[in-house]
Amino acid sequence: MTSARLPYEPDPVIEAYKKDVDRTLLRENLKLTPTQRLDKLSSLQSFAAELRRAGKAARAAQQS
Amino acid sequence: MLVGSGVELILIGGVAGFAHGSARLTQDIDFVYRRNEENLMRLAEALKPHHPYLRGAPPGLPFKFDAETLKRGLNFTLTSDLGDIDLLGEVTGGGTYEDLAPQCEKLDVYGQPVLCLTLPLLIATKRAAGRPKDFEAIAELEALEEERRATGDL
Numbered sequence: 699m700t701s702a703r704l705p706y707e708p709d710p711v712i713e714a715y716k717k718d719v720d721r722t723l724l725r726e727n728l729k730l731t732p733t734q735r736l737d738k739l740s741s742l743q744s745f746a747a748e749l750r751r752a753g754k755a756a757r758a759a760q761q762s
Numbered sequence: 763m764l765v766g767s768g769v770e771l772i773l774i775g776g777v778a779g780f781a782h783g784s785a786r787l788t789q790d791i792d793f794v795y796r797r798n799e800e801n802l803m804r805l806a807e808a809l810k811p812h813h814p815y816l817r818g819a820p821p822g823l824p825f826k827f828d829a830e831t832l833k834r835g836l837n838f839t840l841t842s843d844l845g846d847i848d849l850l851g852e853v854t855g856g857g858t859y860e861d862l863a864p865q866c867e868k869l870d871v872y873g874q875p876v877l878c879l880t881l882p883l884l885i886a887t888k889r890a891a892g893r894p895k896d897f898e899a900i901a902e903l904e905a906l907e908e909e910r911r912a913t914g915d916l
Contacts, residue, residue, distance in 0.1 A: 706886065715901035723785035724906050728915065732781045732869040732878075739780045742787050 767808035770796035773878040782881045790846035796859040802829040812843040855890020
């Protein structure tokens with residue numbers, strides 16, 4: 699994990715953001731194949747769309 | 763769908779990151795497309811049935827998605843029945859399809875070979891773009907690269 703092996707210089711701003719990265723999510727994703735990862739993305743997108751729809755419906759109900 | 767139609771594309775952006783193991787949810791799919799005559803025609807034919815339209819533009823504009831339109835433009839941000847699609851003729855820090863293709867890796871996605879930016883190249887292009895909104899994404903991709911190096915996966 700030494701930055702000396704990386705093909706670019708570490709950027710202090712990026713390094714600061716990196717501290718907050720949840721690496722447990724990355725480690726779980728790395729156990730999957732690319733197809734499985736994209737299936738996961740598709741499921742998350744569908745769920746996000748459903749939440750968006752539900753939020754819109756709730757706001758409309760509040761206004762009426 | 764596009765790959766199955768023989769369209770020459772490179773998967774970049776958030777979905778490419780996700781394919782590599784990123785956990786960031788993304789709304790659109792970004793491709794770099796090859797800009798030769800044949801590919802412009804194939805791309806137009808493959809996408810046309812899915813009603814591509816300029817994203818954010820008012821409805822009713824005389825926008826015709828065909829090879830000629832693709833030829834006249836370069837980068838297109840589109841909405842379609844398949845979702846939001848960005849088609850890029852060129853990407854900052856990476857160049858054109860021809861520049862990028864030799865450095866890409868082939869991922870097996872749903873049994874189809876999909877050309878995808880490698881993780882280091884994805885990081886390099888995001889760094890080159892220099893957009894503050896990408897800082898978190900770059901940090902996550904670099905962390906991912908570190909995790910993959912640590913497990914000998916890169």
